[in-house]
Amino acid sequence: MNPNKVLWEKGDFTRIAESMRESGEALVGTLGIRKGLKILDLGCGDGTTAIPAAKLGADVLGVDIARNLVEAGNRRAQKLGLKNLRFQEGDAADLAGLPNNSFDMVVSIFGAMFAPKPFEVAKEIVRVTRPGGRIVMGNWIPNDPTFVAQILKISAAYAPPPAEGFISPMTWGIEANVIERFASAGVPRANVSFVRDTYMFNFPGMPSAFVDAFRRYYGPTIDAFEAAEKNDRADDLKSELDALFERQSTNLRKGITSIPATFMRVKVAVE
Ligand SMILES: C[S@@+](CC[C@H](N)C(=O)[O-])C[C@H]1O[C@@H](n2cnc3c(N)ncnc32)[C@H](O)[C@@H]1O
Numbered sequence: 001m002n003p004n005k006v007l008w009e010k011g012d013f014t015r016i017a018e019s020m021r022e023s024g025e026a027l028v029g030t031l032g033i034r035k036g037l038k039i040l041d042l043g044c045g046d047g048t049t050a051i052p053a054a055k056l057g058a059d060v061l062g063v064d065i066a067r068n069l070v071e072a073g074n075r076r077a078q079k080l081g082l083k084n085l086r087f088q089e090g091d092a093a094d095l096a097g098l099p100n101n102s103f104d105m106v107v108s109i110f111g112a113m114f115a116p117k118p119f120e121v122a123k124e125i126v127r128v129t130r131p132g133g134r135i136v137m138g139n140w141i142p143n144d145p146t147f148v149a150q151i152l153k154i155s156a157a158y159a160p161p162p163a164e165g166f167i168s169p170m171t172w173g174i175e176a177n178v179i180e181r182f183a184s185a186g187v188p189r190a191n192v193s194f195v196r197d198t199y200m201f202n203f204p205g206m207p208s209a210f211v212d213a214f215r216r217y218y219g220p221t222i223d224a225f226e227a228a229e230k231n232d233r234a235d236d237l238k239s240e241l242d243a244l245f246e247r248q249s250t251n252l253r254k255g256i257t258s259i260p261a262t263f264m265r266v267k268v269a270v271e
Pocket of ligand 1: 004008009013017020024042043044045046047048049063064065066069090091092093108109110111112114115116
């Protein structure tokens with residue numbers, strides 16, 4: 001079994017994605033999406049960005065490695081009556097079945113960054129984008145002091161050491177790595193640009209309940225708690241995460257825990 005698939009089919013990422021809908025829609029609103037544009041949303045989850053893109057009239061294909069998330073996405077699309085949106089299973093590092101030059105835009109928000117084999121991922125994304133098309137990635141940034149980067153950092157400290165040859169997904173948040181990966185796929189440096197942006201997580205409940213949701217539903221945190229339990233350190237992990245969520249919470253709206261997270265927005269022009 002593919003461990004990457006196992007990780008994301010664990011728990012139920014839709015429960016975390018529900019806290020990300022507003023920022024997903026806002027981001028999509030900045031991409032100049034219009035009716036008829038062919039868009040691939042890679043590592044799409046249950047459609048946080050694919051659904052708003054389809055609502056703007058684009059023809060959207062969502063591809064994700066997790067079967068449960070693909071099914072959840074298709075259920076959401078059906079419920080909304082979106083005929084121009086389809087979700088299917090696939091691996092960002094091997095988009096077999098998707099022809100060359102077939103999309104005007106490839107979007108991957110905290111998605112393809114989690115696929116192992118980053119050079120293959122860059123090659124596949126570029127291959128399926130048509131000349132003149134665009135690639136937009138949202139990637140978490142290693143050692144960034146804000147929310148998700150810190151969750152992943154804290155979680156990693158409790159997990160067993162990664163296998164030899166493991167390349168951290170967080171390296172997608174380092175400009176030099178991104179440039180190198182797209183260069184190896186034939187994209188010149190001048191066509192890759194970066195800007196820092198913020199995603200807002202909005203959760204209906206207290207910060208500690210939001211930690212509990214990550215513990216039950218978010219693959220990397222589930223793994224961290226499993227590893228911590230084996231070493232009798234689950235309480236330490238819970239306390240560290242409680243403190244992080246509490247500290248970073250802005251609570252602008254009553255009863256809602258709102259936490260901002262900085263990410264790297266990568267734009268690539270394909271020639
Ligand atoms: C943090 S979630 C983000 C989901 C979605 N883009 C969103 O913004 O809600 C990461 C997603 O990447 C998917 N993923 C991880 N590895 C993948 C791979 N190799 N190929 C395709 N999708 C992958 C996971 O299944 C999961 O849905």
